[in-house]
Amino acid sequence: GQNIDQPTEMTATEGAIVQINCTYQTSGFNGLFWYQQHAGEAPTFLSYNVLDGLEEKGRFSSFLSRSKGYSYLLLKELQMKDSASYLCAALDSNYQLIWGAGTKLIIKP
Amino acid sequence: DVKVTQSSRYLVKRTGEKVFLECVQDMDHENMFWYRQDPGLGLRLIYFSYDVKMKEKGDIPEGYSVSREKKERFSLILESASTNQTSMYLCASALREAYNEQFFGPGTRLTVL
Numbered sequence: 001g002q003n004i005d006q007p008t009e010m011t012a013t014e015g016a017i018v019q020i021n022c023t024y025q026t027s028g029f030n031g032l033f034w035y036q037q038h039a040g041e042a043p044t045f046l047s048y049n050v051l052d053g054l055e056e057k058g059r060f061s062s063f064l065s066r067s068k069g070y071s072y073l074l075l076k077e078l079q080m081k082d083s084a085s086y087l088c089a090a091l092d093s094n095y096q097l098i099w100g101a102g103t104k105l106i107i108k109p
Numbered sequence: 110d111v112k113v114t115q116s117s118r119y120l121v122k123r124t125g126e127k128v129f130l131e132c133v134q135d136m137d138h139e140n141m142f143w144y145r146q147d148p149g150l151g152l153r154l155i156y157f158s159y160d161v162k163m164k165e166k167g168d169i170p171e172g173y174s175v176s177r178e179k180k181e182r183f184s185l186i187l188e189s190a191s192t193n194q195t196s197m198y199l200c201a202s203a204l205r206e207a208y209n210e211q212f213f214g215p216g217t218r219l220t221v222l
Contacts, residue, residue, distance in 0.1 A: 004151065008149075030207065030208065031208050033210070041215065041216075042113075042199065042213035042214060042215050042216055043152075043199075043211075043213050044213070045210035045211070045212075048208060048210065050208065087151070087152070089151075089152075091207055091208065095207035096154070096207075097152075097154070097207075097211075098151075099151035099152040099153075100151050101149055101150055101151045102151065
């Protein structure tokens, strides 16, 4: 079966760095997405990786290892507004998105 | 400013009622999606559409139907609402190629009593 695993909840301190991991098992692979979802709001796109390596966008970076079926989202210089759920989703061989349950990130002052 | 709108933010219906959830996008996107989101579960795809009058079943289509008569509008229909359909419903749209980001509406929290 197809599966996405990510931690249910993480806590970090304002100003620090946090890494949110995601492992995937899909029938074929055509890339991996990260979305951010604040409580009570719609998910918004953060990144898409299809090649191995790290892609940086300001304070957020996303990493992919296709051989390991692994990705992470790295958030630097954490701010209180980064408190949100982070959703990992993999695109399978049929170009269908398989979604993880999301990681709730709690930022403490 | 791109936008996906949904007809209601909150909706309360009774068991057995027919429920219509509407979604409109102003980005001329080909693809539109309906998901439900429940605590502890990932987004689950109910139906999607790649073109006008075209629809495909997602992972959990049972108890739902959809309509796409115009490119910008995608409707989700619960023919006879049941309590297990109480959930957050999210609509999304995207350009045709699957690697494009999806833009989500604000969601409709449906409660079926």
